[in-house]
Amino acid sequence: MDVAEAGLRLVLVDDHPVVRAGLRALVESQADLEVVGEARDAAEAEDVVRRTQPDVVLMDLNLGEGPGGAATTARLRGLPEPPQVLVLTTYVTETDIRSALDAGASGYLLKDAPPDELFRGVRAVARGETVLASDVAALLVRRVNSPEPALTEREVQILGLLADGLANKEMARRLLVSEATVKSHLAHIYSKLAVESRAGAVAKAIEQRIIRA
């Protein structure tokens, strides 16, 4: 029997038993799809994928504790005979999408997508195609067409301290730089995020998931 014609072998990675059961139930309603393994975190995922050699991995981005879905995707894609990874998550954020795609994901769908879209997505990534939910695609297009912020590592670091309510002087001490430097970074952050105050920057940074709430 030709493997390529025998149906697609899937592994599910999600920390919620309910979601895994749901995906399994939905997927197994399709004659050509088969769930060969489940994992609740990064370590389990790597183990299961090594053993079962699936065609496609359905990956949740938010895995609770430990490494997230993006990091896990990168690990899986680094294996010999790597599976295609289809990210299936709840939130749409530019940084989420970017990190997932950078990690080697072939698709990005949302959990509120109708089952049909999910099935089509699985088959498409198995064929080597790239699949994006329409919301996701729209967001990417919007970013490409408009001057994208793209904060530097240092700026993100500053945002983290900002959300902790630190004053410029405290941040400077924490980062071992002068207060002038902090202010300079802040000015860049404001400009990139299109805000004009620390409070606005914190809100927008959390909203865009640049920093965690």
Place this chain on the structure above:
Amino acid sequence: MDVAEAGLRLVLVDDHPVVRAGLRALVESQADLEVVGEARDAAEAEDVVRRTQPDVVLMDLNLGEGPGGAATTARLRGLPEPPQVLVLTTYVTETDIRSALDAGASGYLLKDAPPDELFRGVRAVARGETVLASDVAALLVRRVNSPEPALTEREVQILGLLADGLANKEMARRLLVSEATVKSHLAHIYSKLAVESRAGAVAKAIEQRIIRA
């Protein structure tokens, strides 16, 4: 046949098809539990519950657009012959818990709970008991023992404007009060949230889901 012995009739309310399928698959593995309806939003939920008269409703708190799970719970509990409502959600926040319980929910479990806990929870609320996930219970106990913040309506309003990056003067104009009043509210907010800057207040308010990200 005694209805009480014939098994429990459930309705699932969640905006994610995947989660509904998962709950259905899990629940129907139990001989004494039966899913008699599904809904993806508040309007559907009320309709389905009116028609099917279930014993227990499994309610997601985050229903995307429209009324949230807490508001929907309140509506369902206001019906004649109201069902027991078991909230099943992802995040644990004091305000979420409080609003759900205030709305008349009999239980609060997390989606990452093992299926067994879910089944036990369903049977317990059907018997009229109250069920709380251990994390949830711990959080409630902690709040009861420590002086709780409890922001006023006006303070929450101020927080919203704060997250938009408005200056005190702008907030004052927006709310038709003097700048001194705004500063007074801010001082109370800082004290209640245990922060000392606008940025910190915004971060904590979002973290505690007092305002939307």
Place this chain on the structure above:
DNA sequence: GATCGCGATAGCCGAACGGATGATGCCGGA
């Protein structure tokens, strides 16, 4: 080799912020 982005630094200055203190009116519970 010139240019560009990034991180770091500096000074200046007006505006905004945060703390402290105190006062008024209203409402509701003790």
Place this chain on the structure above:
DNA sequence: TCCGGCATCATCCGTTCGGCTATCGCGATC
């Protein structure tokens, strides 16, 4: 009836912000 919480307003004052302008070293890009 008195007290406490809430919303409102006010003044003072020291500190902090945020905008502006400008410089410098470095690595990458062209």
